[in-house]
Amino acid sequence: MTVKLLKNLYFRLPILIKLLTSVLILMTAFGILIHYVEPIQFPTIFDGIWWAFVTAATVGYGDYVPLTTTGRIVAIALILSGGGIIAFYISTISAATIQREQNLEQGKIPYRGINHFIIIGWNERTRQLIEHYIEKFPALQIVLIDRTLDRVSYNEYPIHFIKGDATEDDILSMANIRMAQKVLITGDTSKLEKLADTWTILATLAIRGNNQDVFIVAEIFTKIQIENAIRAGANTIIRPNDFLSTLFFHELSHMRTATPFEDILHILKQKQFSHMKLPAELENSTFKDASLLLMSQGQLLLGYVRDGEYVIHPKKNQHLKPDDILLSLIDW
Incomplete structure (x- = not known):
């Protein structure tokens, strides 16, 4: 029963562990054998094991050499058997390393870090945002979740x-959401805005269900879904449509021959409008107090939404x- 149990445990081990175990057993057996065949040339069992590893690995230091015919027959058997298993072990390690790199590029490897940023959805804005963070915060760990990409090269985007x-x-769970610091959910521009917002809200619910404390920034296209996204657990709502509409209005109503649209884009290319539920500590405070607090956090307070109405400045x-x-x- 014990032998059968050990056999079952052995076959359940990972391939690398099984190969390493086989190498150790085989080298130890040849080391013990050569010690008893030529005790003068190999005074200790460890000397025999050392010789077995050096010979099977084709290193060949030559510090221990069998002199008798029986000892040389043992050496031949070692070369034919041990050399092959060590070569197979090394090639298996190489193949496993290559396979892991491929799995990493294909998004199949779980993330084990902490205090990282998670970005959901790949698009041009995401690409620019990642490049911006890599440039300004190279130590920041970013995890990208996307269902459309087939692979992402780490050399191109770390x-x-x-x-x-x-x-x-x-x-x-693969993105280690429980240990994440912030999450950005970008809207899917390939879908109808209502469908894209519905998926964003579902993703917000899933994230909040896995981590009650993580800061969630959600991109919402339609005004009517802002309240739903906040109820789902989003801390900040970004509406790109508001930003673009303001720029279009400025461009169409501007009468100068200059190009203010491009000027504004140059200044605000890393900015976005954000909708955020009023923090508890700011309840009943003045607009001035809220402005000063948000300014210290890198945000410029423009106004607020009350009962569906926008109040600017x-x-x-x-x-x-x-x-x-x-x-x-x-x-942004």
């Missing part, structure tokens, strides 16, 4: 890629209410 649907718990002593949604300009 990020950890996870292929899959961010609404699934298994995919979020209110009076500085205007008090904020618990259900207000802050409208600010943040780094």
Whole structure:
């Protein structure tokens, strides 16, 4: 029963462990054998084992050499058997390394780090954002979750890629969502805006269900879905449509011959409008107090949304209410 149990345990081991175990057993057996065949030439068992490894690995230091015919027959048997198993072990390690690199590029390897940023969805904005972070914060660890990409080369983008649907718990677990610091959910521009927002809200619910404390930034296309995204657990809502509409209005209504649209894009290319539920510590505070607090966090407070109405640049002593949604300009 014991032998059968050990046999079953052996066959359940990973291939590398099984090969290493076989190498150790075989080299030890040949080391013991050569010690007893030629005790003068190999005074200790360890000397025999050393000779077995050096010979099977084709290193051949020549410090221990069998002199008798029987000893040389043992050496031939070692070369024919041990050399092959060590070569197979080394080639298996090489193949496993290559396979792991391929799995990493194909998004099949779980992420084990902590305090990382998770970006969901690959598009041109995501690419620019990743390049921006790599340039300014090279130590920041970024995990990208996307279901459309087939592979991401680490040499081109030093990020950890996870292929899959961010609404699934298994995919979020692979990205180590429980230890993440922030999450950005980008909208899928290939879908209808309503469908894209619905998926974003589902992803927000899944993320919040796995991590109650992670900071979630969600991109929402339609105004009507902002409240739903906040209820789902998003801390900040980004609406690219607001930003673009403002720029279009500025361009169409501007009468100068210059190109203010391009000027604004140059200045604000790393900015986006953000909708954020009023933090508890700012309830009943003035617009001025909220502006100073957000400014210290790198955000420019523009106004707020109350009862579905946008209030832009209110009076500085205007008090904020618990259900207000802050409208600010943040780094993208």
